[in-house]
Amino acid sequence: MGRHSCTEKEKLRKGLWSPDEDEKLSNFITRFGVGCWSSVPKLAGLQRCGKSCRLRWVNYLRPDLKRGMFSQEEEDLIISLHEALGNRWAQIAAQLPGRTDNEIKNFWNSYLKKKMIKQGxxxxxxxxxxxxxxxxxxxxxxxxxxxxxxxxxxxxxxxxxxxxxxxxxxxLSEYEDSFDPNGHHSNFVTEYDDPNNQIEGNPNSNSNYGFKFNSMPDLANIDPGNFMDTDFSDGSTSRIFSYLSSSNSSNVSSHTGIQTSNMMPNSEQYLWDFDKKFESRFQxxxxxxxxxxxxxxxxxxxx
DNA sequence: AAACGGACCAACCGCTCACAG
DNA sequence: ACTGTGAGCGGTTGGTCCGTT
Known part of the structure; x- marks a missing residue:
């Protein structure tokens, strides 16, 4: 479609990476850092396209990757974030240190989605x-x-x-009205496109557009005890509010594409108001x- | 033991966006 | 303002593994 695939230019390797290729890429990035991906294969002596190298590094070789099974906390957080953000896997992954968008996407498609359907x-x-x-x-x-x-x-x-x-x-209809055309709930996230709202400390963010949580704690700040006490099992629409009420909200996000803020001066108060409103309208x-x-x-x- | 099918996951593909020239 | 290029994202594909028949 106009744009050629990177493998068409030259005879480049495709498919699974060999340990030797991993080592070459890993050594190169460790030594010189992440820069211009298109020049990485040449400089690192790899028969791959830059795109493929980037993906391999981001999804597999990066030293800060967590690997292994998703914890219950991570699972619950993914569900909550997906409820608020939809299929914005990169933004979801930004809230789960050590997890990649690809990993979360696969986890969602192969496990979480089916689990939710099973739960009705x-x-x-x-x-x-x-x-x-x-x-x-x-x-x-x-x-x-x-x-x-x-x-x-x-x-x-x-x-x-x-x-x-x-x-x-x-x-209730009022609750429904809070969904934007993308299906995101305005009580959970705020869309912005504001030059003053650029994400601080995120060098990768070259866009002023995005979402910020009205209040959303980083996984790293979660008190596991409180979190575990939060019952999400009923698929409640106020899941995020339960979540918020059980942990101290923080501004977070040094490494993320999502900015969180304390727009709500008192999350618990807000939660109570919301629940009350919700409850009364539920009749x-x-x-x-x-x-x-x-x-x-x-x-x-x-x- | 072999064939089959489903689940999982790494990697690819095509698209959009930002930016430099 | 326009164009080309690179980075990043999300959807999809295809290979492998594993359980079942």
């Missing part, structure tokens, strides 16, 4: 799979309810059959019931 949670929206009687937001913004006729019908997320529709009370009013009899496949958002 839509891995895209992080909400319970809709059941008959739920509000189902159509692309045109109208809300529909699954009807009794539709009970038992298969429910699909991303063309995957995830379950069957059945009745369950809908969520809903069903709106737009006359649109209750259509079911559409495709990218619906469920509340």
């Amino acid at each position: 949670i839509d891995p895209t929206t992080h909400k319970p799979v809709p059941k008959t009687g739920d509000h189902i937001q159509q692309p045109n913004g109208l809300l529909n309810l699954a009807t009794s006729d539709e009970m038992g019908q298969e429910f699909c997320v991303n063309n995957m059959i995830c379950g069957q529709k059945e009745y369950d009370p809908p969520f 809903f009013q069903i709106k737009n019931e006359e649109n209750s009899n259509s079911w559409q496949e495709g990218p619906s958002r469920y509340i």
